[in-house]
Amino acid sequence: MSVKNEPQTFDEIYAAQKEASEREDLVMFINACFAATGQTEYYSSERCGRVSIDFLHSYVLANYRTVYRRVLAAGVNDFNRARIVTKLLSVGAPADKDDRLEEGQLISRTLRSLPANRVFALFARLRELKVNNRRSRAVVRDYLKSRSDPTFDAVKYRRKIRMAARHAHLRLDGETGQFLFALKDQKRFTTPLFDAFLRAHYAKQAVYELPYTVAEGFAARHGIPRDEFMRKIEPQMTHAEKQRVQASAGRQGFVKPDVDLARTPLTRLAIYVASLPLEERRRRATELHESLRASAVRALRKRPVQLGKVALVLDRSRSTWGSREKRRRPLAIAIAIHYLMGESTSEMRAFWTPSRSDAQEAITTDDHAFLVEAGGQTDLASPLLSAIEWHPDNIIIVSDGYENAPPDAVNQIVDAYQKRLSQSHAIAFIHANPVFDPDHFSPRPLGDALTTIGLRDAEDLGASMGFAKFASGEASQTQLESYLGVLAKDLIGRNDE
Amino acid sequence: MNERQRTLTGLSLDSLTMAPPQLLGGVRLVPLIRSASRSDLRLSRRVYAEDSAFVEVDSKTFYTAYVPHGLVANWTTDGGAVFGSQMTQATKKKDGKSYGQFITARGLRKMARREGKTQLRFLPLHVAMEGLLALHFGGPDIAWTEYSTAAMRTGLSPRIETVVPGDQIAGLDDALRLFEIHENQVGVLVFVSESLASACVVPHPEDYVALHHTLITDFYGDLIWQYGFYATDNVVCPDPIDIESITSVADLRREVDRLRNRWAEMNALLSTACCDREYRAERVYRFKPFSLERFITDLDPAAENHIGEAIYADDGSLQYLKTYRMSSSQTRRAYLLSQLADHEWDLDQCAMALGCTKDELILRLENAGFGYLLHQHVIDGARARVSRQLRK
Numbered sequence: 001m002s003v004k005n006e007p008q009t010f011d012e013i014y015a016a017q018k019e020a021s022e023r024e025d026l027v028m029f030i031n032a033c034f035a036a037t038g039q040t041e042y043y044s045s046e047r048c049g050r051v052s053i054d055f056l057h058s059y060v061l062a063n064y065r066t067v068y069r070r071v072l073a074a075g076v077n078d079f080n081r082a083r084i085v086t087k088l089l090s091v092g093a094p095a096d097k098d099d100r101l102e103e104g105q106l107i108s109r110t111l112r113s114l115p116a117n118r119v120f121a122l123f124a125r126l127r128e129l130k131v132n133n134r135r136s137r138a139v140v141r142d143y144l145k146s147r148s149d150p151t152f153d154a155v156k157y158r159r160k161i162r163m164a165a166r167h168a169h170l171r172l173d174g175e176t177g178q179f180l181f182a183l184k185d186q187k188r189f190t191t192p193l194f195d196a197f198l199r200a201h202y203a204k205q206a207v208y209e210l211p212y213t214v215a216e217g218f219a220a221r222h223g224i225p226r227d228e229f230m231r232k233i234e235p236q237m238t239h240a241e242k243q244r245v246q247a248s249a250g251r252q253g254f255v256k257p258d259v260d261l262a263r264t265p266l267t268r269l270a271i272y273v274a275s276l277p278l279e280e281r282r283r284r285a286t287e288l289h290e291s292l293r294a295s296a297v298r299a300l301r302k303r304p305v306q307l308g309k310v311a312l313v314l315d316r317s318r319s320t321w322g323s324r325e326k327r328r329r330p331l332a333i334a335i336a337i338h339y340l341m342g343e344s345t346s347e348m349r350a351f352w353t354p355s356r357s358d359a360q361e362a363i364t365t366d367d368h369a370f371l372v373e374a375g376g377q378t379d380l381a382s383p384l385l386s387a388i389e390w391h392p393d394n395i396i397i398v399s400d401g402y403e404n405a406p407p408d409a410v411n412q413i414v415d416a417y418q419k420r421l422s423q424s425h426a427i428a429f430i431h432a433n434p435v436f437d438p439d440h441f442s443p444r445p446l447g448d449a450l451t452t453i454g455l456r457d458a459e460d461l462g463a464s465m466g467f468a469k470f471a472s473g474e475a476s477q478t479q480l481e482s483y484l485g486v487l488a489k490d491l492i493g494r495n496d497e
Numbered sequence: 498m499n500e501r502q503r504t505l506t507g508l509s510l511d512s513l514t515m516a517p518p519q520l521l522g523g524v525r526l527v528p529l530i531r532s533a534s535r536s537d538l539r540l541s542r543r544v545y546a547e548d549s550a551f552v553e554v555d556s557k558t559f560y561t562a563y564v565p566h567g568l569v570a571n572w573t574t575d576g577g578a579v580f581g582s583q584m585t586q587a588t589k590k591k592d593g594k595s596y597g598q599f600i601t602a603r604g605l606r607k608m609a610r611r612e613g614k615t616q617l618r619f620l621p622l623h624v625a626m627e628g629l630l631a632l633h634f635g636g637p638d639i640a641w642t643e644y645s646t647a648a649m650r651t652g653l654s655p656r657i658e659t660v661v662p663g664d665q666i667a668g669l670d671d672a673l674r675l676f677e678i679h680e681n682q683v684g685v686l687v688f689v690s691e692s693l694a695s696a697c698v699v700p701h702p703e704d705y706v707a708l709h710h711t712l713i714t715d716f717y718g719d720l721i722w723q724y725g726f727y728a729t730d731n732v733v734c735p736d737p738i739d740i741e742s743i744t745s746v747a748d749l750r751r752e753v754d755r756l757r758n759r760w761a762e763m764n765a766l767l768s769t770a771c772c773d774r775e776y777r778a779e780r781v782y783r784f785k786p787f788s789l790e791r792f793i794t795d796l797d798p799a800a801e802n803h804i805g806e807a808i809y810a811d812d813g814s815l816q817y818l819k820t821y822r823m824s825s826s827q828t829r830r831a832y833l834l835s836q837l838a839d840h841e842w843d844l845d846q847c848a849m850a851l852g853c854t855k856d857e858l859i860l861r862l863e864n865a866g867f868g869y870l871l872h873q874h875v876i877d878g879a880r881a882r883v884s885r886q887l888r889k
Contacts, residue, residue, distance in 0.1 A: 043675060318677035355680075377516070377528070377677045385750050404677060406517035406760045409753060412738045416752070420743045 023477040026067055027470055028442045029060045033076035033084075034464050035443045035454030036436035040323040042330070043402070044438050052438030053080070061087050065094065069103050070484035072110045073491040075463030077456035081110050082122045089139060090131040104135070105492045111143050116153065119143060120160035127167040140168035151193050154179055156211045158197075212237045227254035239263055247275060261287070262294035267457040269295050270336035273370045274328040285368050292370065296339040305340065305462045307394045309347040311387035312338060315399035316352050317378035319435075331374045333434040334398045336458030338369040341396070349390055351383035378402060380446075381409035388417060394428045400435040401444030401452065411447020418449065430468055432461065501780040505792070507772045508807065509815045513698065515686070515764040516679055517757065523728020524672035525691065527764050529684035529698060536578040538700040538787060538808070538816050542708060543567045543588045543618065547601040550593075552608060552620065552627075558634075558654075560627050563662070564603070565714040567592070570617045570808070570817075574785060587616055609782040609789055617784055622715055622819050624781055625806040628791040629827075630656045633834045636870070637842035643859075644842070648870040653834075658827055660716035666694075667725035673713055678706060684818065686768055687712065690728030692801065693770050694721040698818035700808075720824035733767070735759035770794070770801050771820075778807075786811040796832045798825065830865045856882050 036053040040046040057080075061068045072084055085107050093100050111119050123140055126132070144161070147153050154161055154176050162180045165172060178186055179194045189195040192209070199206035200218045207218045212233055219229040230245070234257045237245075242259040249256040261269060273281065273288050281288065312334075320331035341348045342365035350363050355376055363369060380403050387395050403410055414429050429450040433443035436454065445452040451472040453464040470480045516528040543566060550564035569587040571579045590612060593605035608627055609619035636652030637644050663669050666689060676685075683705050684698030694717050699705050736759060738752040765772060778792035791806040805820030823831070840847040848858040859871060859879035868876055 319675065375678075377519070377679050381753050385746070385753060388749070389746050402675075404517065404519040405679075406757055407520060408734065408737075409756060412756070413749060413753060416738055416740045416743050416749060419740055421746065421749070 019477055022064070023470075023473070023480065025060065026064060026477065026480060027473070029056050030071055030074060030076065030467060031442050031452070031454045031471055032056055032436060033071060033074070033080040033454070034460065034467070035077075035433060035456055036438075037077065037079045037326075037456065039325040041326065041435050042319045042321060042323050042400070043435065046325070048438045049436060052441055053083070053436070056441055057083055057087055061091065066099070067481060067484060069106050070481075070488040072106045073487040074467065074484060075460055075487075077460070078114055078118055079456075082114060082118050085110055086122055086125055086129070086131075089126060089133070089136040090129055092133055093135045102488065102492070104139075106488060107139060108142060108146075109491050109494070111139070112146060116147075116157065120157050120164065123164040123167070124160055127163055132167060137168040140164050141170055144170065150176065151191055152211065155193050155197050155214055158214075208232045208236065210236065212241050226252050230254040230257070240268075243268070243272065246272065261291035262298070264291075264295060265457075266292070266295045266299045266336045266340060266459055267332065270332040270339070270370070270458065271327075271329060274332040274335060278371065278373060281368075281371055285371070288370060289368050292335075292339045293343060296336075296343040299340060299459045300344055303459060303462045305344045305465070307341070307345060309392040310341050310345055310349075310394045310396065311390055311392035312341055312348070312350040313380060313383045313387050313395060313397040313399070314338065314350055314352050315378060315380065315397075316355055316372045316374055316376075317402075318375050319378065319400050319402055321374040328374060330398075330400055330434045331372070333432075333455065333458050335370050335372075337396065337398050337432070337461065338363075340458050340461060347392070349387070349392070351387045353377075353379050353383055377405040379405040381406065381413060384410055384413055388413075388427065391425055392427060394430070397429070397431045397446065397450070398455075399431065399433065399446065401431070401433050401437070401446055403446060408447060411449045414447070415449035430465070432464065503778050505776050505778055507774070508696070508776070508805075508818060508820075509809075509813065510698075510771055512814055513684060515761050515768075516682075517760040518688070518764065519672075519676055521672040521675060522668035522730065523690045523725060524668045525688035525767075526672055526676050527686040527688070527768070528679045528682045529686065529696075530679055530681050531683045531702075532681055534681070534683060534701050535576075535810070535814075535816075536701060537576050538570060538572045538810070539579040539584055540568050540570055540699050540701075540704045540708065540817065541584040541588050542711060543569050543590075543592060545592075545603050547595055547597075547603040549601075550603040550605055550620075552605045552623070554608065554627060554631075560608070560623065560630070562623055562626070563716075564605075564620055564623060566621075566711060567605075567618050568621050568708075569612070570619070570784075570787075572615050572617075572784065572787060574615065587612075592618060611782075611784070615784075617782065617789070619782070619789060619806075621711075622806070622821055624789070625791045625793075625804045625819070625821060626658070626660070626716075628779065628781075628793065628806075629804050629823075629831060630658060632793075632831055633838040639841055639843070641842060641844065643844055643871050643875045645870060645872050653867075653870070658830075659719060660821075661719050661722040663713040663715050663717060666717055666722055668728070669725065670713055673710065676709070678709060685709075685712070686764070686771070688767060689717075689721050690724035691733055691767060692721075692724060692822070693768050693803075693820075694718070694724075694822050696768070696771055696805070696818055696820045698807075698815060700816045715819070716821070718822045718824040718827065721822055733763065735763050770803055770822075774800070774803070781806070787816060789817075793831075796828060796835055798828055798832050802828045802831075826865070830867070833862060833865055833867065855879075 032053060036049060038050045038053055041049065069088060072081055088103060088107060094103060126136055158180065165180060175189055175191050175194060186198060189198060196206045196209035200210055204222050204224065207215045215233050237257060242257040243264050246256060269292060314334040316331060322329040338350045348365055350369060352372060380399060431446050431450050431452045432455040433452050434455050435443060437444040443452055443454040451468050453468050453471055455461060455464050469475050513529040513531050516530055518525045518527045545564055545566060549561060552560040554560050571583050571587055573579055593603050596602045596604060608624045609617060612618050634653050634656060636648050640649055681702050683702055686696050687694045697712060699708055738756050743749050743752060775795045776792040778790045780788050780790050782789040787808050787810055789808050793804045794802045796802055802823045803820045804823060805818060807815060808817035810816055836851060837847050840850060844855050844858055848855045851858060856879035859876060860883060863876050
């Protein structure tokens with residue numbers, strides 16, 4: 001609790017305590033929103049995570065509604081943004097006119113920046129929750145109106161849009177309405193994509209005019225062999241879809257579609273690289289290294305991160321193995337952070353936790369950071385000491401917060417450094433945690449001495465770091481609210497991309 | 498004491514290093530690390546899918562228990578490495594016979610059974626448990642009038658102890674699942690609520706990786722089961738690093754090394770049962786250059802008592818270990834039996850040695866679950882006399 005002036009009366013003490021506890025609530029919530037995804041983690045089950053994050057959302061919505069909606073602008077992950085929108089729509093619009101306007105604009109901006117599949121899942125969820133107020137109907141209507149290619153959407157997300165249209169009482173123009181609700185009554189459509197969808201029911205050739213995910217179902221229906229299908233559908237595949245089938249290509253015996261790895265988002269690429277067997281990673285080391293670097297450069301162009309001389313302490317213990325749903329994700333985040341930092345600053349070194357196979361010391365930008373495997377204990381103390389000896393300005397620790405060889409060492413080292421050695425050379429320590437701990441409603445901290453921030457994608461590091469001063473408790477609640485206010489204004493003021 | 502028996506102090510864990518523990522809830526797992534493991538003895542797991550197993554200990558005695566798996570030891574006599582294929586073959590070998598269709602049981606022969614020139618199958622922890630149950634199993638040697646005819650005829654049979662499988666111990670499943678195995682780790686000490694539940698050592702790090710999850714199917718004492726519910730958080734930590742003495746990064750490094758040492762010392766402190774206690778060991782099977790032994794502590798009712806089994810190489814190094822923490826009632830039973838046996842089953846002498854009256858000893862025996870050894874009228878008489886005395 002940071003109380004500057006000694007409070008005199010009980011009222012003042014209570015007010016200060018209230019302020020501190022409210023700030024803690026909000027910090028905990030925003031931190032959780034950076035990391036939590038409601039998926040199975042190495043340490044906890046999916047159900048556990050969902051119950052926990054759901055409670056946090058309901059709690060903050062009921063008590064701090066203004067902050068709750070403004071978190072949409074703070075750069076938290078897609079899962080939580082979609083959840084915030086669902087919750088806001090289900091409680092109805094606020095009474096105050098300005099609030100209503102701000103909330104409406106935030107919701108509409110957020111929906112436009114979310115991936116379409118998440119938005120349609122959100123609409124389906126509204127139906128499940130039986131949320132059907134005037135505002136939610138308008139939101140669905142406006143979102144569908146804002147889409148650039150409604151025909152394509154109607155084919156690719158046919159079932160979801162049909163559900164949303166029926167639920168939100170949408171007025172659909174001519175062929176779209178017939179396509180969604182009376183497909184079988186039609187002999188032909190004038191819209192080529194609709195017509196292809198109709199023909200694909202009986203003609204194999206028409207399958208290849210459809211989007212990949214839709215075509216896959218028809219291919220199964222026609223019994224088209226997998227290799228033939230993959231060869232012919234390739235022009236219809238998006239970049240992400242091509243990326244996704246890279247691994248299954250070898251297994252199912254079709255030719256890998258060509259994909260420019262450098263165009264893949266950094267974290268996604270790192271996950272792909274971490275999923276490859278070690279020999280393949282070694283064999284393709286140069287190619288993967290260059291792609292990762294190029295991808296990091298692209299990520300930085302979008303959202304630059306400026307830190308001086310940076311040392312990274314990266315965790316590669318057994319727990320970075322992830323879960324069935326998030327395979328190797330914590331390890332991949334560490335790899336991605338390595339490349340992101342490597343491209344953002346000339347002076348960067350990464351220190352991995354000791355592994356079972358090789359005693360690798362500090363590695364630099366030019367080394368192949370992805371040649372690591374998840375295994376062994378979490379000994380963060382040794383790499384942290386090596387990092388401190390290198391005298392950087394910043395140390396970023398990427399770990400899930402379960403330190404066990406020995407426990408609590410990082411906290412004590414950081415504490416001792418800040419108390420005794422920071423006069424000669426100050427270092428800013430920060431702990432980025434990609435794993436949400438549902439038992440404590442936040443990413444698990446390494447100790448009180450250093451700030452823990454949640455991190456879903458490596459690209460979000462900048463956004464998470466911007467929030468770090470609130471997580472450390474340096475800034476007051478008012479400052480936090482105004483910071484979020486500015487972010488919200490930015491988001492509302494931004495033009496459509 | 499013949500050549501098969503010996504007394505040892507501690508369990509020769511000297512060749513193993515204790516790493517800092519991994520904590521989760523009330524469970525504390527201390528990894529045991531050996532830098533140079535020998536590869537001429539390897540263990541692998543053989544699964545028995547049946548609900549229970551009965552083991553023919555000798556022609557007249559059966560040992561019945563839940564046996565989820567046995568361990569197969571493969572070794573070489575010339576010190577060379579055991580081949581992996583040998584181990585895969587070993588786990589597939591047919592062993593015993595399966596009975597029943599709905600509730601099934603496996604009939605096995607002997608606790609430790611030779612299956613070839615360099616292959617031995619034994620049932621982990623059951624070797625030790627059988628030793629505990631067989632303690633003075635023959636019953637009274639002299640036909641004192643107090644003992645029932647059944648006791649004179651069949652001894653202690655049936656001798657029963659209750660144990661709890663690992664999955665019933667609160668928090669142990671999660672702790673084992675989330676445990677991060679060290680490089681060169683060959684064993685682990687399992688603490689529940691800061692008391693040693695079990696120690697496990699295998700010959701080779703790869704064996705440990707393969708057998709780590711079997712700790713959940715091993716059995717533990719009911720004391721540990723109760724501790725599992727009490728314990729919610731580990732509280733014992735060594736002193737933090739001394740901030741005042743730090744003036745440079747080198748000092749910081751030194752202090753962290755000291756912190757590591759303090760963790761190691763604390764591990765040793767918590768596992769006194771492994772290091773300082775007296776053990777009576779008995780050789781169960783000899784396979785050159787190794788021998789399988791089972792051991793039991795001195796059964797002091799005031800201290801914590803363990804039973805276990807171990808494989809020692811001829812140079813005295815520990816190759817395999819599994820221990821079981823006895824609950825106090827189990828200790829009491831074993832203690833009473835050993836006291837009786839020491840006094841040739843004479844109740845009067847034994848009572849004198851224990852510092853109580855004969856009636857009290859009889860009631861103690863009955864409370865411990867050995868009432869079936871004595872004639873009913875002996876127990877009734879003792880109870881009546883004691884209660885009459887109390888009323889006075």
